[in-house]
Amino acid sequence: MIDGILNVYKEQDYTSFDVVAKLRGILKQKKIGHTGTLDPMAEGVLLVCLGKATKLVDLLTEGDKCYRATMKLGYETDTEDVTGETTAEGDAAVLAQLTQADVKRAILSFIGKYDQIPPMYSAIKKDGKKLYEYARAGIEVKREPRPVEIYAIQDITKEADDTYSFDVYCSKGTYIRSLCRDIGRKLSCLAVLSGLHRKEVHGFSVTDALTLQEIEVRQADGTLQDAILPVDALLKQYPAYEITEQAENYLRNGNKLSPRFFKDMGERRDTRIRVYHAGKFVALYDYKEEEQIYKPFKMFL
Structure with a gap:
């Protein structure tokens, strides 16, 4: 299964659901969701989330x-x-x-x-x-x-x-x-x-968007992965922290995490953070001031 974000050029007369349905056929996977409806008469950027990235759909619809x-x-x-x-x-x-x-x-x-x-x-x-x-x-x-x-x-x-x-x-x-x-x-x-004509969403430009036909060609020749951004590509506004080895099991079970389980966190307590394990993005955690602990918001394991 492919995980990540794809910048799709939605052409006229397609609904956003049409785009998702066609992508399911091209990519041979069901777990696909779009991040903001475009009317059939409209065209331009439609960000599509693949695999684990579908957990971000509700966050990405909020962008300017x-x-x-x-x-x-x-x-x-x-x-x-x-x-x-x-x-x-x-x-x-x-x-x-x-x-x-x-x-x-x-x-x-x-x-x-x-x-x-x-x-x-x-x-x-x-x-x-x-x-x-x-x-x-x-x-x-x-x-x-x-x-x-x-x-x-x-x-x-x-x-x-x-x-x-x-x-x-x-x-x-x-x-x-x-x-x-x-x-x-x-x-x-x-x-x-x-x-x-939707020109830009979350910094994704229409000049970089791929039509369904282009996606189909790139999937066939094995170059589509080059156009897929990692799941955390649109989350750079949240600080990133690597967990310690002691926190691995807690993380995998979706437990709350004490600030001491994050490397180089110091005294700073950001409201929402990106969590990494062995260099891989695995979760978004939110800080709960009353408990002085980080609680899972979205898991991407």
């Missing part, structure tokens, strides 16, 4: 992301992108009078923190059901605004009179479809997302 978004002015749809049914038409007179400066000013006004109402077509749960389940049944439910943050918006480009593209650097949980909706409403002409 960068997208190249394309926004079309003039109407709204039920999905908030061009794949949906039109629900409202914008004011043609307002749209005709908009200048490039007006649009750029409205786009940039969303930099910072704001409360975003998520789209009906999303996997967020309400009363035990996903919002898209309500939407498919023709039911619109009230959604509570969720705090998101837009760190930066760059390279705003006018593609056509009614179409603009821009780079968005944002926090987890940000819906770019809803951002376009909100920009359109601010401009009083409405808008939808017409294209989405």
Whole structure:
């Protein structure tokens, strides 16, 4: 079984689940999970966890992301992108009078923190059901605004009179479809997302991502392992400690570990640490101040 993280280029018209299903066939293993859903119309970076790395899926979905978004002015749809049914038409007179400066000013006004109402077509749960389940049944439910943050918006480009593209650097949980909706409403002409390209996640760039076809070729010729990062590659924010020989059995049994069982720890007590045995990454441990001991958070033995 392969353990590690793979930077996959998700192509248009594939769901994130499609990518996982195809990888299971290519790699001949079941233990595979993705780290953040991309809509079928979207393309770009999809980090995929293999084997033991699947234990990191919940951690890796929390990362910041960068997208190249394309926004079309003039109407709204039920999905908030061009794949949906039109629900409202914008004011043609307002749209005709908009200048490039007006649009750029409205786009940039969303930099910072704001409360975003998520789209009906999303996997967020309400009363035990996903919002898209309500939407498919023709039911619109009230959604509570969720705090998101837009760190930066760059390279705003006018593609056509009614179409603009821009780079968005944002926090987890940000819906770019809803951002376009909100920009359109601010401009009083409405808008939808017409294209989405995820450029970066956790420092993984789209320039290094492999398509499913490329992965299949590299698996066949034996070079795929070169593209798979080790399980701990995205955990460098946590300090690393090697355990002593006396701690080996405690570790293998998933026991709590006293700070004395870590080499060169000294007096420092980090909240979360990477744990290594014989140079191999084996666990994440969290420090419990009240007990003055480290407790296992995730084991990778």
